[in-house]
Amino acid sequence: MNRKTNSVILTSLIGSLAMIGACSNQEDVAEDQGATAVEETQTITHLKGESDVPLEIEKAVVLSATYIDHMLTIDEKPYAVNVEARYGGDYPAYLEDQLEGVQLVGSADEPNLEAITSLNPDVILVESRTPDDTYNLLEQIAPTIVLGNEWLDYDEDPDFWTEDLLAIAGMYDKVDLAEKKIDELSQKTEDARKIIETLEDRKLAYLRLRDDMVQIYAENGHPMNTLLYNELTFSPSQMTPVDQREDLSLETIPEIDADYIFLEGDVNSSDTVEEMKQSELWNQIPAAQKDQIYATDSYWLLKGWGAIGRGQIIDEILNDIE
Template sequence: MYRMKSIQVLVLAVLVLLLAACNNTTAEPSSDSGTRTITHLKGEAVIPSKIEKIVVLTAEYIDHLLTIGERPYGVNTEVRYGGDYLPYLAGMLEGVATVGSADNPNLEAIALLEPDVILIESRTAENTYEQLNQIAPTVVLGNEWLDYGDDTSFWTKDLLTIAEMYDKTDVAKQKIAELEQKTAQASEKIKALDNKQLAYLRVRAKALQVYAQKGHPTNVLLYQDLGFEPAALTPEEQRADLSLEKIPELGADFIVLEADPNAGDFLGNMKNSPLWSNIPAVKEGRVHETDSFWLFKGWGVIGRGEIIDEILAWIGE
């Protein structure tokens, strides 16, 4: 009996010590060692359920991360902007490591960051997926624009997948809903305009092109979501070359004019042409000059919101 009581006392003492130890450690955050499996274009990736360091090699996914309140650990640079952050996101990326371009990522720099996850699009995966996947689990996203028909929300697919990686699907859905409300309000103002034919033009080094009604989320935003009417000569699905002689046929009330960095001479000649100056949008001062920002912005909540703000300021709302 005495021996049995001794054992009971010993067990009780051990339990007291264990409880004391637990109480002493509850103030320290416990590490999350769990994982989750993400299905992507290259199969499945097993990633940490709590991502600390993610390297992102495409602009739209940086927008997606920032939309759900997450900050990337490393990002690709944009060659056309001097090898730096994409300008419209630069203020939110200060101090984030840069690891080369999406087309030519710096594998050594990425490895030195010791990321938990690497996030890329299908175009980048064609050449570097195997090398990147050896550094860290690599998730490959991306979709073909025209595969989605009349679904104007197709650009949200990758955002929701990224939100799933962080268990923030609800946050992403809320941000999408807020943007949809903002888009609807802007659409009402645009649809109320008496004249709302829009042409989205791109000036290249030796050519002028007109963007289509579909084929890119920015085009879909302008023509489907916001309700601008396509000006004459606007193709339905693929952008097309446009000769200077054809410019008067546009008849556009509004023109978005995107110019490549090396388009200065062609742009100057076009603007000096009477064919250009006789377009209604030019006569009324309704030409909004931009660069390829809009092509990047059209893929994300932050960027699309900025496009809408620019348009409302442009049309005087």
């Protein structure tokens, strides 16, 4: 065997060994990566049990307007969200400027499973009212976390609304930031309360226009109500129910003894409002006499569940009464 032949054989042998070594290294790397992937997950306890999600979440699909508020509160932008057609647009209007470029994946009630699958999300956030069959389909796409205190019996603890915010913040290791935002909101609420407590008369009724009828919101039963009557210390009118909102007839509306009325709905184009104003007894309402009837948008109930929304409610109230 000549030197040239030996050289060729040696070269081939070295090449083969190099390939074997490379394959071995790739397998080791793959094993290391697999081990690392296991180490970089976290277990989240939620209403459906436990789910393992990445420690570093980059693609969160959020199927709740409330959770969008929570995520933006901790400076996290959802990767995709549900549409909010019931509020007149794709995104909740009060958060729209922070959601530019965020993808839409159907409604919370009818999520677009194909669109969600194509995004390859790290985690999906849904409310407790999500049907089991929908949850099961979503769970096949990505770990699906079921929160949703807003769809459970409301606890009269004024901090009840913070539980889902803190749960989401925990997923991002941002509980400290969430608590800071909650503290800032508490201070803002306290400052507003001090202003409201200087009012000589602060009896309040919160009304909602519903097609051809008017509803009056309760003193309890929702974080928005608790904000108005418990934290900001407005006094409920005599017609304000304690726990559940009620329908009002046009005949009883002039009997409202409120100094302030917040009226949710399209006030300017409402036949119901015009009919109320034409009532002979309308001007007997203290709020009408004092020109202290203020229109609100349809988001107050939604805003009541989030730090950003609650802050905006306070700003709107102070802008009206000052």
